[in-house]
Amino acid sequence: MVARRQEQDCVKLAANFVMTVDGKVQGPGADYWPIGSAADLAQLLDLRAQCDVLVHGRLTAMSHDHLGRLRSPEFGAALARYEHAGPYVYVVVSAHPDEALLAQVDPKGAVLRVIVATTEEAQLPSVPAGVEVWRQGSGQVDLPALHDRMAAEGWRAGALEAGPRLFGAWVAAGLVDDLYVTVAPKLFGTSFGTPTMINGVLFAPDEVPELELLDHRAEGDEVYLHYRFVKGRA
Numbered sequence: 697m698v699a700r701r702q703e704q705d706c707v708k709l710a711a712n713f714v715m716t717v718d719g720k721v722q723g724p725g726a727d728y729w730p731i732g733s734a735a736d737l738a739q740l741l742d743l744r745a746q747c748d749v750l751v752h753g754r755l756t757a758m759s760h761d762h763l764g765r766l767r768s769p770e771f772g773a774a775l776a777r778y779e780h781a782g783p784y785v786y787v788v789v790s791a792h793p794d795e796a797l798l799a800q801v802d803p804k805g806a807v808l809r810v811i812v813a814t815t816e817e818a819q820l821p822s823v824p825a826g827v828e829v830w831r832q833g834s835g836q837v838d839l840p841a842l843h844d845r846m847a848a849e850g851w852r853a854g855a856l857e858a859g860p861r862l863f864g865a866w867v868a869a870g871l872v873d874d875l876y877v878t879v880a881p882k883l884f885g886t887s888f889g890t891p892t893m894i895n896g897v898l899f900a901p902d903e904v905p906e907l908e909l910l911d912h913r914a915e916g917d918e919v920y921l922h923y924r925f926v927k928g929r930a
Contacts, residue, residue: 707854723884754790754797784807784808802827843869865896875921876921907925
């Protein structure tokens with residue numbers, strides 16, 4: 697269960713990944729997806745429903761019809777189970793949003809709040825009706841500023857489903873609270889295009905984030921892990 701912080705100025709971010717036993721979160725092509733089982737997908741959707749907001753990066757947003765799932769009756773029922781009030785929020789972080797991304801996140805009249813978080817300099821084409829644009833930072837999206845603005849909206853829990861680079865940036869900024877990992881019984885091996893959970897960030901030895909294991913279980917041959925980031929221990 698994703699706990700909501702009690703402090704009025706905080707939003708708790710819970711990241712979710714599925715990976716192979718050899719640590720790969722993505723294969724070199726679409727034929728390698730999905731990595732996890734139907735049970736893993738059910739856990740991902742349940743985690744989303746526990747939260748006020750879902751946060752994606754550009755590549756994640758473009759990879760599937762996520763808005764279709766958020767509009768589905770099944771997800772609506774999951775939100776009702778958690779007594780979710782108000783429209784569900786979908787945030788996509790992209791320093792360079794283009795026409796393809798904006799078309800992908802067009803809510804098409806659905807009862808959803810869709811936000812594209814970008815930079816001050818970003819040149820946006822025509823923005824679909826119902827899509828908000830938040831300009832946070834110059835050159836790249838200022839994640840701490842975005843986090844503060846999300847908290848100011850009153851959101852207390854967010855599901856973070858970012859790719860390895862964006863996830864690494866969130867972790868480096870100290871903004872991720874929980875990490876849910878599904879370990880799938882597969883081995884991909886190594887080649888170009890098989891990233892691990894964090895790419896583009898190497899933590900110094902005295903800055904390596906540490907995690908506390910809160911829960912673990914096995915279902916079939918998959919293992920489900922729930923960690924919490926230990927603030928200030930590194």
